[in-house]
Amino acid sequence: MIEFINVHKIYHQSEQKVVALDGVNLHVKAGEIFGVLGQSGAGKSTLIRCVNQLEKPTLGFVKVNGEEMTKLSGAALRQARQRIGMIFQHFNLLSSRTVAENIAFPLEVIGDSKLKRKAKVEELLALVGLEGKANAYPAQLSGGQKQRVGIARALAGEPKVLLSDEATSALDPQTTRSILELLRDLNQRMGLTILLITHEMGVVKQICDSVAILHAGKIVEQGRVSDLAAQPDSLLAQEFFPRCKGYAPRSGAVLATVAFAGDVARNPIFTTLARRFDVDVNILNGSVETVGDRRVGQFQVELAGTKVTQALEYLHKSEYAVEVH
Structure with a gap:
């Protein structure tokens, strides 16, 4: 449904060149909720505004439902934008107009x-649960x-x-959850x-099917959320499941990260x-999370005993992802 092909966006400010997007390739399937995760300055807002051409890429192409947005202008672009909705962090409502x-307003325009x-x-x-609020003004509403x-x-x-441009970052946690539930519904x-940008891991956990991590204008990781969360070495998994840093294993022991997803999450693997294998298992850190409709877990463990190698081989053969440190 949405495709970025080698998209670059460069701004020129006071004789300085600022690279906001640096060769972005992105693929959003029809009917999915796709999150773009990144910190401030990563280029998230520029990326989402390139979809409806509020920002024109310096180089590359953006397609929506097979139509190349970067080639459109005038009436054709306005017509294409009518098929793309957008919600904003600070709501952008007209204060002098009622809710209705x-x-x-967009219906008047067309x-x-x-x-x-x-x-x-x-x-x-x-549809959005605001029956009875038609005649209220924005100042009379909660966030x-x-x-x-x-x-x-x-x-x-x-x-x-x-398109959702940090649409929940100005809201409290409970309200955020209700808005995300509405978007999923x-x-x-x-x-x-739905293409949403966020810096909040909780948003990705709650509703995103797929995610791309944006850093300094580049996509550094992209895929299904549950798949990435089940890979010990993925950037997303390391955000989901923070690790103990600086831990020194006992003499002869092995430090490993064990990750899993789906049905194997039910198994008492460490028992x-x-x-x-008569292995001592010391769980240092980890948890099991629900990501979409899948259970995903990751644990950092210290394994000790004479059959640790056999235990690790068993994990590999039993659909567990293992990273030995």
């Missing part, structure tokens, strides 16, 4: 009749309610793609493709190692 009028706008607004208010208005407005044009109910 904010949601109806020339829908008053009757059609009214029916669509009522439908969208119900979560404002973001629901923003989501309703973004859906007014019945887009195939929804819309994704499943409408088949909506099995202790019984079958």
Whole structure:
């Protein structure tokens, strides 16, 4: 649904060249929730604004649903943008308009009749859980309610793609969870493709199917969230499961990271190692998390005994990913 092909974006500021995107290749499948994770200055906002051409790439191509956005201009670009909704960190609502009028605004722009706008607004208010708020003004709403208005407005044009620009970072944790649940519900109910950018690992854990990690304008890792979380050496897994640093194993012991996903997460693997191979297992760190609909776990362990090598071979053969340090 969304494809970046060797996208570069360079800004020139006071005779300095700032590289915001440096050869980005990105592939977002139809119907998935795709997260772009990175710290401030990584280039996330520039990346998402290249999708609807609020930013024009210096080099490379961006396609949405097979259409090359970078070749469009004028009326063709405006028409293409109507199929792409966008929600923002600070809501961007019109303070002088009611909730209903904010949601109806894009429908006015495209020339829908008053009757059609009214029916669509009522439908969208119900969809985002804001029945009874049609005549309220933004100043009378909580942050979560404002973001629901923003989501309703973004859906007014019945887009195939929804862009989320740090849409939950200004909200408290409980409200963030409710907004993310709403986005997941819309994704499943409408088949909506959602591309969201965030610096919050919790957002990726809760709703993202796939993720790309952006650093200094480059994609340094990309894939299914549950697959990456189950790889001990992946950057995402190291964010999900922080490790003990500086630990020195006992003499003769082996320090290893054991990762797993899916059905094997139910197995009492460390008890099995202790019984079958007479191995002492010292769990230093780790946990089991639910990522999407899969259980994913990773543990940093110290293994000691005469059959540690056999125990590690058993893990490899039993669908566990093992990294020996």
